[in-house]
Amino acid sequence: MKKYEKRICIYKKILVGLLVVGIFMIPSYWYYDIYARVPGTIRLRAGQEESIDLQVPVSGVVYQKTEEKVVAASAIPADSISVSLDKPVKITSVNANEYQMDLKLLGIIPFKNVNLHVVKEREIIPAGIPIGIYVKTEGVLVIDTGKFKDVEGNWQQPAEHILKSGDYIEAVNDKEVTSKKEFVEELEKSDGEELILRILRQEESMDVKIKPQKNGSGEFKVGIWIRDSAQGIGTLTYIDKNHQFGALGHGINDIDTSELMEVKGGTLYQTRILDITPGKSGTPGEITGMIQYNEENIMGSIQKNTTQGIFGAVNEQMEEQIGQESFPIGLKQDIEMGPAQIICTIGTERKFYDVRISRLDYIAENTNRGILLEVTDAELLSETGGIIQGMSGAPIIQNGKIIGAVTHVLVQNPTKGYGIFIENMLETSDN
Numbered sequence: 001m002k003k004y005e006k007r008i009c010i011y012k013k014i015l016v017g018l019l020v021v022g023i024f025m026i027p028s029y030w031y032y033d034i035y036a037r038v039p040g041t042i043r044l045r046a047g048q049e050e051s052i053d054l055q056v057p058v059s060g061v062v063y064q065k066t067e068e069k070v071v072a073a074s075a076i077p078a079d080s081i082s083v084s085l086d087k088p089v090k091i092t093s094v095n096a097n098e099y100q101m102d103l104k105l106l107g108i109i110p111f112k113n114v115n116l117h118v119v120k121e122r123e124i125i126p127a128g129i130p131i132g133i134y135v136k137t138e139g140v141l142v143i144d145t146g147k148f149k150d151v152e153g154n155w156q157q158p159a160e161h162i163l164k165s166g167d168y169i170e171a172v173n174d175k176e177v178t179s180k181k182e183f184v185e186e187l188e189k190s191d192g193e194e195l196i197l198r199i200l201r202q203e204e205s206m207d208v209k210i211k212p213q214k215n216g217s218g219e220f221k222v223g224i225w226i227r228d229s230a231q232g233i234g235t236l237t238y239i240d241k242n243h244q245f246g247a248l249g250h251g252i253n254d255i256d257t258s259e260l261m262e263v264k265g266g267t268l269y270q271t272r273i274l275d276i277t278p279g280k281s282g283t284p285g286e287i288t289g290m291i292q293y294n295e296e297n298i299m300g301s302i303q304k305n306t307t308q309g310i311f312g313a314v315n316e317q318m319e320e321q322i323g324q325e326s327f328p329i330g331l332k333q334d335i336e337m338g339p340a341q342i343i344c345t346i347g348t349e350r351k352f353y354d355v356r357i358s359r360l361d362y363i364a365e366n367t368n369r370g371i372l373l374e375v376t377d378a379e380l381l382s383e384t385g386g387i388i389q390g391m392s393g394a395p396i397i398q399n400g401k402i403i404g405a406v407t408h409v410l411v412q413n414p415t416k417g418y419g420i421f422i423e424n425m426l427e428t429s430d431n
Contacts, residue, residue: 031105034058038085038103039362041115043331043423044093048121052333053088058111060103062091093118122426123326126395126402127236127245128343128350130273132291133310134231135252135266135302139170139200140183143225143256148215156213158222163199163208166257169226170205171198178264179228187212187220200262230254230261233271233289235344235393237405237425239314239322245300246429248309248393249405249420250368266302268314269293270321276346278385279414287346287390308367308420308428309393309405330401331423332370335360340373340398342406344391346383352397353377368407371396371419387417395422 034056044050062081083089083101093099099116144165147157163169171177172186173196186195194211212220234248245268251260271289279285291297299321300314337359341352359372373396375386384391387409396404396419404419 034105035112036361036363038112039114039332040112041117042101042333043117043119044091045331046093046118046120049090049092050331050333051088051090052083052085054085055087056085057106058086058103059084059107060101060111062099062101062116065098065100091116122240122329124238124240124329124402124422124426125322125324125326126238126343126397127247127322128394129236129322129345130271130287130289130390131234131236131247131299132231132269132271132289132293132297133234133247133252133266133302134229134269134291134293135261135263135305135310136178136229137168137227138262138264139168140177140180141227141254141257141261142167142169142199143227143254146223146225148213148221148223151214151216151218153216156215156221156223158210158213159224162210163197163222163224164201166201166254166259168200168262169197170200172196174198180226183226187222190220192220225256227254227256231291233287233291233390234310235391235406236268236318236322237309237393237395238402238422239319241326243313243315243319244311244429245314245318246309246311246393246405246425249407249425250309250392251307252305252310260307261305263302263305266305266310266312267298268300268302268312268318270297270299270317273345273347276384277388278383279388279409280385281412281414284409284411285385285388285414287388289390304428306428308425311429327397327400327402329422329426330398330403332360332362332421334401335371335398335403335421339376340396340403342373342375342391342394342396344394344406346380353380355396357396357398367424368420369418370421370424371404372416373406373419374416381415384414386414388414 097118101114103111105111142163145159147155150156177183190212197208210222212222215221236247239245254261269291271291273289275288277285299318301312302310303312340355340357354377355373356376357373361370394406395402402422404422406419408418410416
């Protein structure tokens with residue numbers, strides 16, 4: 001009987017514990033859900049009445065950061081606008097400028113400060129064609145350090161505790177190095193004397209000293225694996241009237257270090273699709289293409305590699321291939337849950353394919369995953385199983401506007417994937 005009572009007592013404590021956890025978790029989840037539905041930045045078109053319809057129990061005040069005036073659809077004092085985001089709010093500004101919206105949850109709890117940027121109306125040309133990508137690193141990228149046997153058979157680790165994965169070697173004894181070949185040549189010239197390497201580590205430049213050692217073959221080494229370039233296939237998202245492009249919707253990360261690559265520049269090449277490997281649960285599919293790295297196939301130059309995509313300039317050959325049909329930009333507040341389309345090239349022809357937008361996430365840390373979408377197009381599902389590697393950058397279209405670009409696939413369900421808001425790509429491109 002005592003054992004039974006003791007067991008009941010334990011069960012009660014567990015239930016009470018679960019109840020306490022639930023009491024804390026439910027409000028936390030509710031708060032996070034509301035937080036994710038309120039963008040940190042909202043862009044408004046100059047000269048147009050914009051409707052912000054977030055349907056969240058949040059209210060606050062909009063005020064101007066400059067001398068420009070904000071005019072609301074309701075009667076509000078000139079210096080500020082009281083807003084309640086549990087219903088649509090209409091705001092108009094005549095000039096491109098900046099404002100701030102300070103919000104409180106339930107009108108009481110300090111919640112979030114939202115930046116309001118007034119921007120000019122803009123149109124861009126959606127692409128959706130495959131591109132070959134080649135980039136040169138900023139210096140020589142250290143993938144990892146290791147050890148080797150010297151001429152006497154002893155293990156040597158010259159780079160241990162000096163260099164680390166993710167470092168970029170920019171110069172040797174003040175001489176700039178831009179390739180693996182140049183770095184190896186400097187090691188050979190050292191004749192075993194100590195070298196001063198200028199490296200870039202997490203955006204900080206520093207000098208380190210290292211002494212090369214001869215390996216079993218008599219070559220001078222420091223015990224590192226290095227890389228000076230990267231290549232692959234992606235999808236071009238858009239070009240604009242100034243011949244600038246955006247692609248991928250995410251950055252080029254090194255395959256070994258997983259770090260965003262510091263690039264000195266790069267080139268876009270025309271590519272031909274050879275094969276499609278459909279995706280399935282647990283195994284992402286991919287586009288296999290052929291890239292010929294010659295001057296005749298150059299389509300543009302890469303100038304920036306960022307977390308929001310790669311950016312640069314295209315040539316006339318690329319512009320002729322895409323055409324001139326431009327689409328207006330769809331801002332975050334324009335996007336609706338429901339049907340949309342993506343533009344991509346699976347065979348030899350660029351096509352629109354049906355998708356469905358099922359969720360929006362405005363948290364800044366999830367910049368590449370702001371849009372959750374699902375492929376509903378029977379033809380695309382038959383060909384690829386959904387979203388596959390190589391489709392990153394495919395423009396997302398809704399209601400005649402370009403609203404974003406595909407960035408990731410859900411590995412366990414390739415019919416679903418994520419996208420980035422087009423306004424985030426354009427902001428990075430312009431800065």
